[in-house]
Amino acid sequence: MTVTAAQARPLLVAAGLAAGPAVALGLARFAYALVLPAMRTDLSLSFATAGALNTANAAGYLLGALVAAPLATRLGLRTGYLVGLVVTAAAVLASAGTGSVPVLAVLRLVAGAAGAVALVVGGGLAARAGRDASAGQATRLLAVYFCGGGAGILLSGLTVPPVLAVLGWRGAWVVLGVLAFAALAVAVPAARAVPAEDETAHRSAGGRLPLRPLLPLLVCYGLFGAGYIAYMTFIVAYLRAEGAGSGTVTAFWALLGAAATVAGFLWAPLLARLRAGRGVALVLAVLVLGAGLPLLPGGLPVAIVSAVPFGGAFLTVVTAVTAAARQHLAPRHWTAAIAALTTAFAAGQCVGPVLSGVLSDGPGGVRAGLALGAALLAVAIGVAVLFRDSSPRRS
Template sequence: MSRYLPSLLERNSPFNVIGTGLLIVASTYGLSRYTYGLFVPAIRDDFNLDQAKVGAIGSASYLGYLLATLVSPILVRRFSPRLPIILGGMTATLGMLLVALAGNPLWLALGVTLAGCSPGLAYPPLSDAIKQLCRADKRSRYYAIINSGTSFGVMVSGPLALIAGSRWQLAWLCFAFIALTATLWNLLIMPGSTRGTAHHTSSLEEHSDRLPACQEPMLMLLRRKLKDKLVRRLLLGALLFGLVTSVYWTFSVELIAGNNRLSETSSVIFWMIVGIAGVAGGLAGDLVTRFGLARILKWATLAIATSIASLTVASEGMLMLTISAVVFGATFILITALYGIWSVYCFPEAPSLGFGLTFFLISAGQLVSPSLAGVGADLWKMTGVFQVTAIVCLGILLLLPTQDVRSI
């Protein structure tokens, strides 16, 4: 064991790169952002909220993410990947602490919104950090594994929700502690400079590619990139993906609890299954290398649309619900990794900018969707909202990449 200790202590060791990335993604995405949907029934009852208000708070979380995603690439280019990652961890900690202590809907909404900012700050810089800390042949695999951290966060939230029971805010105190731990670890490991810290095996060509991106003004770079058909397909597909998936994250537990009269424990188990299945998304890097991004994205889109639709026809038993949870969890994490790999492929000169823009548009769709779904559920039924969402999801098939993307 002692002979492996020096390598574990190295900043760019697999343990530190993957470990810090997984934990910050689990804290900011899995806990700060997506766990809100698990607690919607308890939040609605405790604060006496209707569907529209619940959806509005969910949208506020996505608004926070949207704004933070704009800021994060600027901080990376001007300072370092470490700064926005640490800021993301801090906002996750503070936001979830506010939710845990909230005594009225206003403080609840403020906490949810602040927590929602955290992945927008912390996630885009990870592409730069991975590029600096890892060899080129390891980047796609490491990124896909780190991206699956969302699933680990969702998995952790389930047991803590069961343990907390009716005192659900205690679970959010635990979430805040996890986020604080992730922040401190990332403070020690993440690179503090965008130059000069690349892995010692990186090629000279990669170094020369990075310099023009740092010198070229961001608006000029964006204007040039938007002329590329592949980039436009990436961004439109990301927007549509965000639009359809946030309905599931925000209202799936509400739908199955209402339609199937499931117990609170069964609803939490459903949520945990979504998280556990998402770990499979960590295979995205290897799948892209072997089969190509377009083919994987096509089948993943068909699968996630089916999972959304199947939730509306689920019976009293758990079989159909379990299938939906497994398919959605696995394909959601898989598709987010695919869009991340695709964005770095399109923006090799400025990975965090491509990341930030792609996930900004995913969040833009997620911002609009919960409020529309909440209003639609008040006017009609949530079942109909999910059915329409599944149909709209198929539009992603019209926006697949036209080139064979197989690596970052």
């Protein structure tokens, strides 16, 4: 398919803005699973405490989602996005400087809050960069934006395990923080490239967000947040328990990140054709497959294979849900809708790590926590099909 110059510019902007998901998700949130085994050993953390630290991050994420839209209205989309990225990077870097669980919890909370602001507001910028695009082009832009999370996972998978082997978990947080600050090199010009009229228009956008029609999508997204996080928090611990060494973990995490990075591009044409919640349900079905594979007989090899369907679907759920809301709502509601959806997602993430962590400390081990996550994702499929989209509205 030929891409014109007019179409290429929004794609380049979305690619630069993808630094937001790369930092907020790939480096500040998901890389925690890579650092966690070494932190558990050095700090004598139980699975419940490890889950609670991720719940602190999720609680911050919830707070950030709640304040993202009003903060963007006050500061502007560009400033809100960049401030979120800087604060996230600073919190990640500061995590190297303490072994105190309460302090780490506060830093995880700050990183979650600032990361949510960057993710939500960056999503609004990406949507506005292709304001007049067709449904297919708009979905492609969102796929490019959210694939940044996969790129962050891939980058952390290639860098963190070797650093852990030499410098320990503190050195890993330093590297993650430096990478997060380096991402500003592409984020700043991309944010500045969003047309000024779109940026200022957001400040005067009016009208209440119609939440009732979005209710199935909100519930589905909350279940997704609670379900996927069990896998992303504890899969590395599961691999270690099955005998995986550093090289295997590096390969697994890189495979997961690579699958997440390319999946959005592969899913975009299909999602553009599927209306309502059908696209969301289809992607969730693939995600359930990935979440369930580690529970099957076969041990380590089967768990490693799960990286492909799970990585190929979990960030695409974010794209599919955002695209469904974008199709349903007028442009003036896009940033508020992304914020509302992210709030539901974050609420689910607050519950998921604690429940899966407590189960993982029990007689069933980490497999029990992973099973809970897969079950919640399966329920989300049924909720997704209840969403009925209306015709796209452009005003």
